[in-house]
Amino acid sequence: MQKIKNYINGALVDPKAGLYIDNYNPANGKVYSLIPDSDTDDVQMAVGAAKAAFSTWAATPKEKRARIMLKISDLIEKNLDRLALAESIDNGKPLSLAKTVDIPRAAANFHFYATGILHFSSEAHSMEGSAINYTLRDAVGVAGCISPWNLPLYLFTWKIAPAIAAGCTVVAKPSEITPMTAFLLSEICIEAGLPAGVLNIVHGYGHKVGAAITVHPDVPLISFTGGTKTGAEIARVAAPMFKKLSLELGGKNPNIIFADCDFEKAVKTTLQSSFANQGQICLCGSRIYIERSIYEKFKTEFAERTKKLLTVGNPLDEKTKIGAVVSKSHMEKILSCIETAKQEGGKILCGGNQVKLEGDFKDGYYIAPTIIEGLPNDCKTNKEEIFGPVVTIMPFDSEQEVLQYANSTNYGLASIVWTENLTKAHRVAEKIHAGIVWINCWLLRDLRTPFGGVKGSGVGREGGFEAFQFFTEPKNVCIKLN
Numbered sequence: 001m002q003k004i005k006n007y008i009n010g011a012l013v014d015p016k017a018g019l020y021i022d023n024y025n026p027a028n029g030k031v032y033s034l035i036p037d038s039d040t041d042d043v044q045m046a047v048g049a050a051k052a053a054f055s056t057w058a059a060t061p062k063e064k065r066a067r068i069m070l071k072i073s074d075l076i077e078k079n080l081d082r083l084a085l086a087e088s089i090d091n092g093k094p095l096s097l098a099k100t101v102d103i104p105r106a107a108a109n110f111h112f113y114a115t116g117i118l119h120f121s122s123e124a125h126s127m128e129g130s131a132i133n134y135t136l137r138d139a140v141g142v143a144g145c146i147s148p149w150n151l152p153l154y155l156f157t158w159k160i161a162p163a164i165a166a167g168c169t170v171v172a173k174p175s176e177i178t179p180m181t182a183f184l185l186s187e188i189c190i191e192a193g194l195p196a197g198v199l200n201i202v203h204g205y206g207h208k209v210g211a212a213i214t215v216h217p218d219v220p221l222i223s224f225t226g227g228t229k230t231g232a233e234i235a236r237v238a239a240p241m242f243k244k245l246s247l248e249l250g251g252k253n254p255n256i257i258f259a260d261c262d263f264e265k266a267v268k269t270t271l272q273s274s275f276a277n278q279g280q281i282c283l284c285g286s287r288i289y290i291e292r293s294i295y296e297k298f299k300t301e302f303a304e305r306t307k308k309l310l311t312v313g314n315p316l317d318e319k320t321k322i323g324a325v326v327s328k329s330h331m332e333k334i335l336s337c338i339e340t341a342k343q344e345g346g347k348i349l350c351g352g353n354q355v356k357l358e359g360d361f362k363d364g365y366y367i368a369p370t371i372i373e374g375l376p377n378d379c380k381t382n383k384e385e386i387f388g389p390v391v392t393i394m395p396f397d398s399e400q401e402v403l404q405y406a407n408s409t410n411y412g413l414a415s416i417v418w419t420e421n422l423t424k425a426h427r428v429a430e431k432i433h434a435g436i437v438w439i440n441c442w443l444l445r446d447l448r449t450p451f452g453g454v455k456g457s458g459v460g461r462e463g464g465f466e467a468f469q470f471f472t473e474p475k476n477v478c479i480k481l482n
């Protein structure tokens with residue numbers, strides 16, 4: 001049974017206490033590897049290595065930092081098939097999705113930030129001949145990066161890349177549910193010649209390793225993506241220590257479909273935005289609002305294609321569109337949410353059940369893509385994040401009504417608007433409370449744009465040069481000229 005290792009001070013090492021956690025393959029419900037059950041001693045070692053490496057790495061010319069990061073990006077691309085297979089086995093997502101989204105995006109993250117740092121500049125302000133001010137942006141120090149299981153390597157590198165590009169060193173913790181590609185990234189960093197201590201990866205439980213990173217006095221900054229509850233816990237610990245915080249949390253995103261939409265595009269993309277990655281993307285459009293005049297037509301077409309096209313199966317089979325959800329407990333959580341929806345008066349249009357596959361996959365964690373109608377907008381199902389292949393649909397009669405629905409949750413991460421009316425598109429976008437509004441598209445990402453949500457979807461922005469501002473501290477120097 002493969003035992004993966006921590007990556008500390010440039011070496012692959014076992015956890016000091018020699019304890020391990022079972023790592024399950026969600027496709028068949030079997031343990032297929034072991035991950036370190038690390039603790040505060042391992043975190044201490046990692047922070048020590050990151051601290052020792054910081055001053056040299058921060059002083060390394062950005063061209064050199066960029067060169068090493070571009071090598072990492074190239075090696076991720078070169079190892080695409082191996083990384084995609086590992087991602088699919090670890091997470092349960094279709095292999096085709098890991099190959100086309102997760103792993104290419106991990107390479108792009110390193111490439112984008114390696115090149116971006118070469119153009120990151122700050123400002124100078126002249127005081128009409130009496131003084132000059134200039135702003136330096138120094139790397140903050142040791143960055144704590146904690147990431148979730150839904151897009152394992154994609155989100156792990158989304159934090160690490162800007163941090164090391166900006167000159168920080170990193171102690172990173174992937175989710176204990178999907179550690180494999182983070183481990184393979186360690187091997188890639190060694191091969192790319194990343195100096196020891198610049199990136200340290202400590203595997204293990206959130207309440208042990210994640211909590212130890214969060215509370216460590218030598219880690220002045222935490223970048224976190226995960227559940228809103230955990231984000232609140234991290235903020236509770238980090239705030240009194242005045243740490244810089246970026247919290248990328250959950251979402252309950254509205255997908256608003258006006259009658260004047262491009263119907264075919266709206267249906268096709270809504271299949272994606274509802275069920276990609278088994279609905280385990282914080283950006284999925286899980287609340288679908290359809291203008292009443294096309295409600296029946298859209299609902300019928302959407303349900304038909306969901307049943308016909310979105311085959312649930314072995315994630316490694318190229319035909320599979322819906323793989324396994326990430327864990328047994330998460331499957332049970334999603335099934336209980338579907339039960340709640342029924343109790344709240346929801347009518348299941350399709351799905352609503354666990355899928356039992358045959359043979360090797362009989363113990364896997366599969367849920368049929370589920371569409372629920374007939375719920376009131378203010379019910380629990382329409383308020384809380386389910387994070388699975390489950391969407392609700394309902395009609396609306398006016399722009400005002402649908403905006404009230406859209407803005408009615410404690411989340412505000414993303415939203416989708418379908419209309420061919422330009423004025424309406426901009427007017428609606430301006431009124432939606434969210435960090436991102438996609439118009440006639442979904443998950444189209446320009447990495448230069450700020451990324452993050454409002455309300456319970458988090459605080460701070462990652463992405464683009466906002467990420468460099470997060471991982472550096474501005475220092476203003478003012479010189480008197482006479």
Ligand code: TXE
Nearest residue numbers: 147148174175206207210211226227230248249250282387
């Ligand atoms: O997240 P957790 P989980 C949502 C989604 C999901 C829920 C829980 O609704 O059902 O969050 O998912 C580490 N101190 N999203 O359990 O627990 C943990 O080990 C420090 C949305 O995966 O938040 C893991 O590495 N770290 C989200 C990471 O935090 C702690 C994507 C995330 O785990 C910790 C994922 C602690 N006390 C889930 N406790 C998105 N926005 O994309 C746990 N961790």
